[in-house]
Amino acid sequence: MNDDKIYMQAEAINELIGEMTQAIKTRLEVQQIKDPVMIGIHTGGVWLAERLHKLLGIKQPLGTLDISFYRDDFTRIGMNPKVKPSQIPFELEDRHIILVDDVLQTGRTIRAAMNEIFDYGRPASITLATLVERSGRELPIQPSVVGVRPPLTSEQQITLTGPDPLKLIIGTSKQETRGTS
């Protein structure tokens, strides 16, 4: 994959995460949400959520979701051989959830994540925060907090690599990705 290029280095991403933290705080104040919980989506979303969770000082431990069992493309691509356990270490019934992912593109991952969340209980609300929002939406899903909106063509792929250091990579070759974000 020679045509991959680094779009953003760790320091810049950390700045974005700082800005996202502020935006989430403001939003929580406006909506008068006192005690939110946070859930990150494997794998990139969890790296991001770990940082946001710390910066926001959320009391409940971080939840993590692996949406492999909820994908809408199981009948096309089969089982993800690297599935990780979902862990929601709190009761999410009536809780305000901040859902975190790295890249929002089609919206299918978020739909799957919301389906999974509802199998744990009925949350009071879900707020979506993503590091990258890009074109290519296939479902009516909107993020509330976004780090960056890079202009990309449909052939371009943007990927968060990590966990340390975090980097945003843009590639045009067909990468080994499982489905779309």
Next chain:
Amino acid sequence: MSKPNIQLDSHGRLKHFLTIDGLKREMLTEILDTAESFTGVSERVVKKVPLLRGKTICNLFFENSTRTRTTFEVAAKRLSADVLNLNVSTSSTTKGETLLDTLRNLEAMHVDMFVIRHSDSGAAHFFATHAAPHISVINAGDGQHAHPTQAMLDMFTIRRHKEEFTGLRVAIVGDVLHSRVARSQILALNTLGTSEVRVIAPRTLLPPDPRTLGVHIFHDLEEGIRDVDVVIMLRLQKERMTGALLPSEHEYFQLYGLTEKRLKAAKPDAIVMHPGPINRGVEMDSQVADGPRSVILQQVSFGIAVRMAVMSMTMGTQAQGAAAR
């Protein structure tokens, strides 16, 4: 092994699960890892994931079973599949319908997967060979040949308690001669790199040439379980005993029954397993079966997660675009 493994599809993915034989360590580990992710599903408000929604799974049992059939059924339902339970008594096959006829009839009902138990070794393999290409077959026990999901749930239980297989000493005690469970366990333990696998049994309950099992053979229980990490007790398969293999159950217990006292020879943190159903007072004392080292009921719970893993992995190979990934 020049002929291709019927269990794998052209991309090396698990298409049928018939035996541990011929599967690589990575594949067994993938099954265990996938099962790990499924354990959480049983503890949630909604104990279901939508993975196999719209699929039909047929539990085809030519032999009695409660635990295995039930856990397969629960596993299928937790994956949102529809389940058909068929207990085919041997009498209906004597009506003249062949195994192939049974298969063709069920295929006509658009079944996507067969979970099959049969008293003949090779029955599941027969189904896998003759079923339509989109159908997956899971062996839930065939004759004295194999019971791979039982072996994998045992491996899962061991890994939960001991983490690594390297460095472990595992003893399998009892009726190895009739046990498809033992055969599958030995293959799985050796494939996963267990340091020492022992078999403890009277000569009459060992296969004709036990040296070919790839294990260390003991005839004395206390000697055999000395310093082991895991003790796996086998059920005495009375229904398969023909001829005078045993003097009496009482005498068997005297020599091979697991008691608290005998268990002292094993490591202090050794776990005790049994595939069930237990013949209390024959293979082991109730004290041991219900004691702190027994993980027998955990085996049942983990059986659900392991079967969910195998079902979803094999059904995933139906995917059309699998080649590209």
